Amino acid sequence: xxxxxxxxxxxxxxxxxxxxxxxxxxxxxxxxxxxxxxxxxxxxxxxxxxxxxxxxxxxxxxxxxxxxxxxxxxxxxxxxxxxxxxxxxxxxxxxxxxxxxxxxxxxxxxxxxxxxxxxxxxxxxxxxxxxxxxxxxxxxxxxxxxxxxxxxxxxxxxxxxxxxxxxxxxxxxxxxxxxxxxxxxxxxxxxxxxxxxxxxxxxxxxxxxxxxxxxxxxxxxxxxxxxxxxxxxxxxxxxxxxxxxxxxxxxxxxxxxxxxxxxxxxxxxxxxxxxxxxxxxxxxxxxxxxxxxxxxxxxxxxxxxxxxxxxxxxxxxxxxxxxxxxxxxxxxxxxxxxxxxxxxxxxxxxxxxxxxxxxxxxxxxxxxxxxxxxxxxxxxxxxxxxxxxxxxxxxxxxxxxxxxxxxxxxxxxxxxxxxxxxxxxxxxxxxxxxxxxxxxxxxxxxxxxxxxxxxxxxxxxxxxxxxxxxxxxxxxxxxxxxxxxxxxxxxxxxxxxxxxxxxxxxxxxxxxxxxxxxxxxxxxxxxxxxxxxxxxx
Numbered sequence: 001x002x003x004x005x006x007x008x009x010x011x012x013x014x015x016x017x018x019x020x021x022x023x024x025x026x027x028x029x030x031x032x033x034x035x036x037x038x039x040x041x042x043x044x045x046x047x048x049x050x051x052x053x054x055x056x057x058x059x060x061x062x063x064x065x066x067x068x069x070x071x072x073x074x075x076x077x078x079x080x081x082x083x084x085x086x087x088x089x090x091x092x093x094x095x096x097x098x099x100x101x102x103x104x105x106x107x108x109x110x111x112x113x114x115x116x117x118x119x120x121x122x123x124x125x126x127x128x129x130x131x132x133x134x135x136x137x138x139x140x141x142x143x144x145x146x147x148x149x150x151x152x153x154x155x156x157x158x159x160x161x162x163x164x165x166x167x168x169x170x171x172x173x174x175x176x177x178x179x180x181x182x183x184x185x186x187x188x189x190x191x192x193x194x195x196x197x198x199x200x201x202x203x204x205x206x207x208x209x210x211x212x213x214x215x216x217x218x219x220x221x222x223x224x225x226x227x228x229x230x231x232x233x234x235x236x237x238x239x240x241x242x243x244x245x246x247x248x249x250x251x252x253x254x255x256x257x258x259x260x261x262x263x264x265x266x267x268x269x270x271x272x273x274x275x276x277x278x279x280x281x282x283x284x285x286x287x288x289x290x291x292x293x294x295x296x297x298x299x300x301x302x303x304x305x306x307x308x309x310x311x312x313x314x315x316x317x318x319x320x321x322x323x324x325x326x327x328x329x330x331x332x333x334x335x336x337x338x339x340x341x342x343x344x345x346x347x348x349x350x351x352x353x354x355x356x357x358x359x360x361x362x363x364x365x366x367x368x369x370x371x372x373x374x375x376x377x378x379x380x381x382x383x384x385x386x387x388x389x390x391x392x393x394x395x396x397x398x399x400x401x402x403x404x405x406x407x408x409x410x411x412x413x414x415x416x417x418x419x420x421x422x423x424x425x426x427x428x429x430x431x432x433x434x435x436x437x438x439x440x441x442x443x444x445x446x447x448x449x450x451x452x453x454x455x456x457x458x459x460x461x462x463x464x465x466x467x468x469x470x471x472x473x474x475x476x477x478x479x480x481x482x483x484x485x486x487x488x489x490x491x492x493x494x495x496x497x498x499x500x501x502x503x504x505x506x507x508x509x510x511x512x513x514x515x516x517x518x519x520x521x522x523x524x525x526x527x528x529x530x531x532x533x534x535x536x537x
Contacts, residue, residue, distance in 0.1 A: 020516070020533040023245035028527070029258050029270050030249040033226065038206030039191035040128045040135050045441070045525035048188050052526055053231055053247065054214040055191040056240060058086050058121060058170065059182050061443065066348040067182040070240065071116060071192070071215070072170075081177035081477060088168040092116040093236040094194055095219040102210040103200050112196050114236070116215050118164035120192035125172075126157040127198075128189045137189035140447060143178035143474070177477040179346070180446045187443075217242040217530035227251060243517070243533045259510075268515035268534065269527055277508035286511045290524035292343035293505035294336050295437040297324075298426065299498055302460035305381055306432045312497030314372035315383070315433070317364045318405055321502065323394040324435065328503060336501035339438075339490045343522040344445040346479055351445040354483050358490055360500050365405060372406050382411040386425060386434035392416050395435070426458050437505055441523040445486045446473055452493070459498050466492050 034047040042051050060070040069075060072086035093114045104111035128135050129150045142148045145161025161173035174181065184190060194213055201211040209223045217240050218231035229249045233242040252258065255276050261267040263283045272280060281287045297316070299306045306312055325335070337357035342350045375381075383402075387395050392414060399412045417425065426436045438458060442448035453470040455462035469492055473485035493499050507524025517531040 124193035280510040296502040297500040310375035317368040
C-alpha cells in the first residue's frame with residue numbers, strides 16, 4: 001500500500017461468485033512479525049499489510065488504482081482546490097472486543113463512544129504530523145496547510161489545517177493544490193485514531209492486541225508473539241466489512257514451505273521470488289508480475305569524490321552499457337525507459353505508459369576527458385564500484401577503459417558483494433558507485449521522486465536546481481502537469497550523472513485459482529483480502 005498501503009491493483013476477479021465458501025478462513029504467510037501496528041508510524045511491508053486490512057481512511061484506492069471515497073461518503077472541494085470537506089458515513093464504528101478488558105475493565109463494551117467521527121481523523125492527522133510521533137511518512141501530507149512547519153516543530157499541532165466542522169464532517173485546508181493529496185489520505189499515516197483510546201493505552205498503542213482499535217474491513221483478534229496474527233471480519237463496518245471470516249498471518253520466510261502450501265491450496269496468495277514464481281506457475285497458480293524496482297548505475301553524491309558532477313559525467317560518458325546489458329539475466333524484466341518504475345501510477349494508469357523514453361547519456365570520450373580533467377585537476381582519484389558476481393567481468397572491463405582514458409592517477413576497483421549486502425551498503429550510503437536497485441512502496445511517481453529530495457534516498461543528492469524542480473512537482477495538480485514535472489525531475493538526475501536507469505525488476509505474487517478478488521499493492525508486497533472470496537471445489 002505506501003505506503004504504504006494502498007494503491008491496489010486487482011490480481012484476479014471472476015464474475016458470478018455465488019459459488020463461494022461461506023465464512024472462509026484464510027491462512028497466509030507474512031515474511032516477518034510486525035514490530036508495532038500504530039498506523040501513523042507503521043514501517044515496513046509487514047506492519048503496513050496488517051494496517052491496510054484493519055483500518056479505513058477517508059479514501060482508498062480501488063482495484064484499478066484510482067482514488068475513491070472510503071470512510072467518507074461525500075466530498076466537496078472549493079473552487080481554488082485548497083479546501084476539502086469530507087462528509088463521513090454516520091453508521092461506522094470502531095470494533096471493541098474482550099481484548100480491551102485489559103484497558104477498560106469489565107465495562108469494556110460501553111467504556112468509550114465507538115462511532116467513527118471527524119475528531120478521529122483530526123487526531124490521526126495531528127499525530128501523523130507531530131514531531132513527537134516520528135512518522136516516517138509524514139512528508140506525504142505536507143500539502144496540508146502548515147503541515148511541514150508542524151512536523152518540524154515550528155508550529156503547534158493545533159495550527160494544522162484540519163478541523164472537525166461537526167461530528168461527521170472533516171475539513172482539510174491545503175498549502176497548495178496537489179494531485180497526490182487524495183491518494184495520500186489512503187496511506188496508513190493518514191488513518192483515523194480514537195484519542196480517548198490512544199490515551200488509555202498509556203504509550204503502548206499498537207504494540208499488542210489490547211492496544212489496537214480497528215475501523216477497517218477486519219479487526220485484529222489475536223496476536224501470538226513470534227507465531228501469528230489473526231484478523232476477523234469487522235461486522236461493525238457493515239459498508240466495507242470483509243467477505244471472508246478470518247485471515248491468519250503465519251510468520252515465515254521459508255519459501256519452500258510457502259510454495260508447497262500454495263501448490264496444496266493451503267495459502268490463497270503469497271509473494272515469491274522470480275524462480276519460485278516460475279515453479280508456482282508450472283503448478284497451475286496464477287502469477288502477477290509487478291514492475292516496482294528500477295536497477296542501474298547509482299552514485300553517492302555525498303562522497304568526497306563522487307559528489308563532483310563533472311567526475312560522475314566523465315565516468316558515465318565512457319561506459320559501454322552493452323557490457324552490462326549483455327550480462328543481465330531474465331530477472332531483469334525490461335530495459336528501463338526512465339527512473340520511475342511502471343508500478344507508480346497516476347489516476348489508475350502506469351506513469352511509464354504516459355511518457356516517452358528518457359534514454360541515457362551517450363558515449364563521448366572527448367567530453368569525458370574534459371570533464372575528468374576539470375574535476376580532478378590532475379590529482380589522484382579513487383573510485384570503487386560495487387556489484388554482484390554476475391556483473392564483475394563487465395565492471396572490470398569498464399574500469400579498464402576508464403584507466404586507459406584517464407591515466408594512472410585514477411585508482412579504480414570493483415568490490416563484489418552478495419545482493420543483500422550490496423543493497424544494505426547502498427541504503428546506508430556506504431558506497432561511491434554501484435550497480436544497484438531502487439525498490440519503491442510509493443503509489444505515485446511524485447511520491448517516489450520526492451524521496452530523493454534534500455539529500456534523501458540512496459543518492460544523497462542535494463542540489464538547489466533539483467529541489468526547486470521537486471517543489472514545482474509537489475504542487476502539480478493535473479495529470480499532464482504531473483507527467484511533465486516527473487519527466488523534468490528524472491531528466492535532471494540523469495543529465496547530472498546521479499543515476500543511470502538500465503532495467504526494471506519485478507516482484508511476483510502467486511494466487512490460487514480458488515481465490516477471487518485478491519489484491520496487492522503497487523509495491524508487490526502488501527496483500528489486501530478485504531474483498532477476497534474462495535471458490536467452492
